[in-house]
Amino acid sequence: VSAESLAPASASDSTPWTPPSYPKTQDQLSRLRASVSHNFLFTHLSDDATHLVLSALQERKIPVPNLRIIVQGDAGDYFYVVESGNFAIYVNPAGHVEAGEGGLGRKVADVGPGGSFGELALMYNAPRAATVVSEGPGVLWQLDRGTFRRIIMDSAFQRRRMYESFLTEVPLLSSLTAYERSKIADALETTKYPANTTIIREGDQGDKFYLLEAGEAVATNRSSGGKVLKEYGKGDYFGELALLDDRPRAASVVAKTEVKVATLGKDGFTRLLGSVEGVMRREDPRNLSGGLGQGQGQGGRR
Ligand code: 1OR
Known part of the structure; x- marks a missing residue:
């Protein structure tokens, strides 16, 4: 049964109802x-x-x-x-x-x-x-x-519905089943940032993974001297490196326009994205271009 192919059964039911209550130690x-x-x-x-x-x-x-x-x-x-x-x-x-x-x-x-x-x-x-x-x-x-x-x-339901179409358009998640994507939808939080806000700060500890839902963002780091290392658009992801290897943030990510991101906490990242870890490691921007400093990476885009 695909979670996406069925209409939700209505939850509204007018019969009186008392939830069960089990005392606990x-x-x-x-x-x-x-x-x-x-x-x-x-x-x-x-x-x-x-x-x-x-x-x-x-x-x-x-x-x-x-x-x-x-x-x-x-x-x-x-x-x-x-x-x-x-x-x-x-x-x-x-x-x-x-x-x-x-x-x-x-x-x-x-x-x-x-x-x-x-x-x-x-x-x-x-x-x-x-x-x-x-x-x-x-x-x-x-x-x-x-x-x-x-x-x-x-x-x-709302969350699954809200993220359904967006998640099917994220290349990173294309190998997952609809059911696995709906589990990810349950775990996502949406955050908006005005243009020019720092979403991730280089050197910080990482606790979240980001999927870009709308807008544009760029990655820069100190060794690049402010040069743009990578550009992100809808469907791209960032913030994975610090979570994959338990290291400080390797770059800053700044909103270029107003940006909407869906974030996944470290817990959910580990639990739900295990099967695409290999893809993220292969797409590691530091491998693609001989280090983040070169700035050739295409992020989640293919
Ligand atoms: P349920 O109430 O139908 C069985 O009872 C539960 O197994 C189901 O809810 C889900 O919570 C869980 N397809 C269907 N059910 C699954 C799946 C699944 N995985 C976990 N459950 N698939 C696996 C996706 C990785 C799809 C297989 C084609």
Whole structure:
């Protein structure tokens, strides 16, 4: 199921509803906070909504490997956040695992701590699109369908929708599936900068990765004496080097016009862009032109 091909099921439902509330120990609460603080579906909630969701989440200990948490083709009941352990995602093209040939199907992804799964069936009122199996012991936090739909879904849809077309136009992300791009959309933040603002300062510590949504920006550094090393336009990316190698910013990036960027924090960068790390390393501006100082790089453009 492509997240892009289906219309969202309406979340508005007038039936009265009380969210479930599971009391938690201090230990559970602090583990839970740590787990969801890394999950982008939660970071945009108001304090009230966060409180409600934390209270509705239920701990689920997974003692052994090979437990089926979700079975492809089933109806969706819960959304899951991973506190610990790893979970494998399998897709069987036949649709339902029990009905189809080929068992679980093909392994398409792995989800680890801080990740989540099981949102598609709840968002789209669709059968489970994949089977999810534990790869060892672990701990999950599960959120019921009602709370997920009423509290979390709207903002997740909006973000996915908002970034959908832009992300398909980013060359760096062209090898990803629509589903992987929608996960990135969940994690992006938009920021605007007026012309001539410094977006990244050379020598600073790096904590964000940038995709240029609109406008133009340029990279310069001290050794270039203010010469423009690289120009960025829509769909280009920057800010990756400091994150890839844990080094200070190698150049400053300054807005030439008014600029709109979508940023991804270090966490999301590591979790969601692992499969395009090779592309970013190949396109490292310092390799392309014998160092940033030469200024021939084409950034994310091809
Ligand atoms: P769900 O509610 O359908 C299974 O239950 C979950 O597996 C699903 O939500 C997603 O959270 C998760 N295709 C479908 N579901 C996936 C995929 C996926 N990856 C994770 N899930 N693909 C893999 C993309 C890397 C597409 C394969 C063609």
